[in-house]
Amino acid sequence: MALAEAYGLTLDPWQAGVVTDWLRTDPTGHLLATDAVVVLPRQNGKNALVESVELFKTAVQGRRVLHTAHEVKTARRHFLRMQDYFQNDDYPELKAAVKTVRQTNGQEAIVLKNGGSIEFIARSKSSGRGFTCDDLVLDEAQELTDEQLEALRPVISAAPSGDPPTIYMGTPTPPTSPGTVLVRMYKAAHSETPPQRLAWLEWAVGEVGDVNDRRRWRRVNPAMGIRLREDTIEAEATSFSHESFARERLGWWDVPTDSDTDFPTDEWRKCATETPASAGYVSYAVKYGFDGTHVSLAACLRPDDPDQRPHVELIDYRPTKAGVGWIVDFLIGDDPQHGGPRWKASLGVTIDGRAGSPVLIQSLRDAGVFQRVIRTPNASQVGEACSAFEQAVQQKQLTQFAQPIVDTATAYAKHRPIGRGGLFGYEPSRESIDTDPLEAVALAYLIAKTSKRQPGKTQKAWH
Numbered sequence: 001m002a003l004a005e006a007y008g009l010t011l012d013p014w015q016a017g018v019v020t021d022w023l024r025t026d027p028t029g030h031l032l033a034t035d036a037v038v039v040l041p042r043q044n045g046k047n048a049l050v051e052s053v054e055l056f057k058t059a060v061q062g063r064r065v066l067h068t069a070h071e072v073k074t075a076r077r078h079f080l081r082m083q084d085y086f087q088n089d090d091y092p093e094l095k096a097a098v099k100t101v102r103q104t105n106g107q108e109a110i111v112l113k114n115g116g117s118i119e120f121i122a123r124s125k126s127s128g129r130g131f132t133c134d135d136l137v138l139d140e141a142q143e144l145t146d147e148q149l150e151a152l153r154p155v156i157s158a159a160p161s162g163d164p165p166t167i168y169m170g171t172p173t174p175p176t177s178p179g180t181v182l183v184r185m186y187k188a189a190h191s192e193t194p195p196q197r198l199a200w201l202e203w204a205v206g207e208v209g210d211v212n213d214r215r216r217w218r219r220v221n222p223a224m225g226i227r228l229r230e231d232t233i234e235a236e237a238t239s240f241s242h243e244s245f246a247r248e249r250l251g252w253w254d255v256p257t258d259s260d261t262d263f264p265t266d267e268w269r270k271c272a273t274e275t276p277a278s279a280g281y282v283s284y285a286v287k288y289g290f291d292g293t294h295v296s297l298a299a300c301l302r303p304d305d306p307d308q309r310p311h312v313e314l315i316d317y318r319p320t321k322a323g324v325g326w327i328v329d330f331l332i333g334d335d336p337q338h339g340g341p342r343w344k345a346s347l348g349v350t351i352d353g354r355a356g357s358p359v360l361i362q363s364l365r366d367a368g369v370f371q372r373v374i375r376t377p378n379a380s381q382v383g384e385a386c387s388a389f390e391q392a393v394q395q396k397q398l399t400q401f402a403q404p405i406v407d408t409a410t411a412y413a414k415h416r417p418i419g420r421g422g423l424f425g426y427e428p429s430r431e432s433i434d435t436d437p438l439e440a441v442a443l444a445y446l447i448a449k450t451s452k453r454q455p456g457k458t459q460k461a462w463h
Helices: 002-006 013-023 046-059 072-086 092-096 146-156 181-189 214-220 230-239 242-250 265-270 325-332 357-366 379-394 404-411 436-450
Strands: 035-039 064-069 098-102 109-112 117-122 135-138 166-170 198-202 280-288 294-303 311-319 346-352 413-418 423-428
Touching: 002 046, 013 035, 013 046, 013 198, 035 181, 046 064, 046 072, 046 109, 046 117, 046 135, 046 166, 064 072, 064 146, 072 092, 072 098, 072 109, 072 117, 092 098, 135 146, 166 181, 181 198, 214 230, 214 242, 230 242, 265 379, 265 404, 280 357, 280 436, 294 325, 294 436, 311 325, 311 404, 311 436, 325 357, 346 357, 346 436, 379 413, 379 423, 379 436, 404 413, 404 436, 423 436
Parallel strands: 035 166, 035 198, 064 117, 064 135, 135 166, 280 346
Antiparallel strands: 098 109, 109 117, 280 294, 294 311, 413 423
């Protein structure tokens, strides 16, 4: 803290406490926390925490730091802040310690003469490969996926210091985010036996509660009255939904509970696979949301081998403002297994939802898709699809990839009764969740199970 203050960064008491916990060591001098996490609402000063820590680790300890963020622009902004310390005429000691500064966008780095360095990258499926460092920093950790972590974590496996921590900074992961890592760490931190080497520090409320209670604002926003204005929070409370405000400003974790869904999520997880059936014919389903904002495209493969299970998958999920061209292009594109356009080699294409169905159907017809291939289900058929799909999940009669959008939908999918025969569709238990991708998958599954279409059969003419 003294080092940071000497170079113009004075930490708030709460920030000093976080830094102290991150740097705490055992009697042998090794860091106590291998995973150091701070989670709190936005604009409270998380960046100052890591600035002070990175300054100390590089300039004093000569350690090599890899700083990552979800977006290139975020990593770039942090690089510019750190560069101000090392290229500032007011700090000649730091400036003299610099060996080189690399400013190439996306490859920024500050390398010091003592062997310390900070490199800045945006995360991807393969980012971090080829790096070796002592400290891994994960900014915007609420967006961090397991795939990204798998690519990044090995950079500290052979840390020159032999004492490699990982620092996570973020806000509660939104239900619609692809991020999976921070939610899992949250559950571990709040379990009966939290990991011994996890330093989990958060500012949060336990429930949505009264979003207008200013005492709660102050309790979970330590920078309120310092760099965060009360009238700014008041404006957020007025304009956000209660759930959004609680999550974004009060640090509330919107983690699903059993009461949030009617879907068999445990059985769904057991249907996950990385090696699904690959030979067979595919059905497709397009589902337009009730509010018309998004559209889902799903598929189900019916295996040629009767001993294998059908495999369902969400192909894409986009705003309806993206138009229908991408769906048409996909369906008229070449089928990689059978040749010819996908629609022609399919078991059928079902299109549901009033928002964009007529335009899409006409566009497909204009592109040469046969009318007999296209299906437009009624409400009862949607209900039959959801019912058959859930039964298949409960009996583990299908496989699926662990796709965050679909997994989130299953965690918040309540049954929406259709008619009086026990049929149902899905509706979300949270206003920020979309369960339409789940209905799309169910519709694709029903076609695969019931279609009489034989796309690979050659028709012969009688003479």
